[in-house]
Amino acid sequence: MATRVVAQPAAILRRGVRLGVSWQRLVLLAPALIILGAFLIVGIFANLLSAYDPEEIVLIRRLIPPAIQEGGSWAHPLGTDNLGRDILSRVMYGARVSLLVVVICIPASALIGTFIGLLAGWRLGWWDRLLMRLVDVQLALPALLFALLISVVFGRSLLNVILIIIIFSWSGYARLVRADVLSLREQEFVISAQASGASDQRILFRHILPNILNTIVIMATLDVPAVILIEAALSFLNIGVAPGTPSWGAMISEGRNFMTIAWWPIWMPGIAILLVSLTGNLMGDWLRDTLDPRLRNVR
Numbered sequence: 098m099a100t101r102v103v104a105q106p107a108a109i110l111r112r113g114v115r116l117g118v119s120w121q122r123l124v125l126l127a128p129a130l131i132i133l134g135a136f137l138i139v140g141i142f143a144n145l146l147s148a149y150d151p152e153e154i155v156l157i158r159r160l161i162p163p164a165i166q167e168g169g170s171w172a173h174p175l176g177t178d179n180l181g182r183d184i185l186s187r188v189m190y191g192a193r194v195s196l197l198v199v200v201i202c203i204p205a206s207a208l209i210g211t212f213i214g215l216l217a218g219w220r221l222g223w224w225d226r227l228l229m230r231l232v233d234v235q236l237a238l239p240a241l242l243f244a245l246l247i248s249v250v251f252g253r254s255l256l257n258v259i260l261i262i263i264i265f266s267w268s269g270y271a272r273l274v275r276a277d278v279l280s281l282r283e284q285e286f287v288i289s290a291q292a293s294g295a296s297d298q299r300i301l302f303r304h305i306l307p308n309i310l311n312t313i314v315i316m317a318t319l320d321v322p323a324v325i326l327i328e329a330a331l332s333f334l335n336i337g338v339a340p341g342t343p344s345w346g347a348m349i350s351e352g353r354n355f356m357t358i359a360w361w362p363i364w365m366p367g368i369a370i371l372l373v374s375l376t377g378n379l380m381g382d383w384l385r386d387t388l389d390p391r392l393r394n395v396r
Contacts, residue, residue: 210270218278
């Protein structure tokens, strides 16, 4: 009869340390995990969790303060804006906009940049020069003016925001992947694969790509707060989502005209942006430390 081996707690703990995980780090990451989990849940189930229509205008309840302030009401825990719209509901739906932008833009940018970086780093020659000049052209484009041009020509919409972010995000992945490919192509396992007659596609996707996935995942994680901030900035400048769409940046833009008499219309979405951005950066740093063996060995 086969004997089943049960892992001892000490062995599990040593394995966790090798993977860059410790109870101390998990305790420090707990608030970040809670905030990011709440962001995901609210973004997905905003229509079920919100008590009001985020676009419903009721002027008789305009600029009601938060419940914790004198004159506030628990019917509107975070207060209302200048048009009487419930801020909590709008923050929830704004999380959905930010989540949608993150889910679409980061994978698309990573896919485009990874493909171009692989091709440039492996082919070299005129392929490398052509693709890297394309990256240089993209980096030279003034992002804000380009976004303004798209907004004027095609109008304000979430689709335009997504396209703008993808256009100006893929180049970072391309340069990073190209650098890794240039390093890996000189390794013995790649040279052995070439000597055995493996095709370029097999070498790239079977041998090189798995060795740079950690780098791509880490960069994608660190891009989460950046993408959220870009979307908020475009909406704040009125060249982002369509008017009336609940977006954190648009809420701040609308509330700034009343900041001397009502602080909550800009503070509530601003706090949401701050929390999600900080926790996203924290999770990205932890993931980088965990997946990068060079940083793991330093500890």
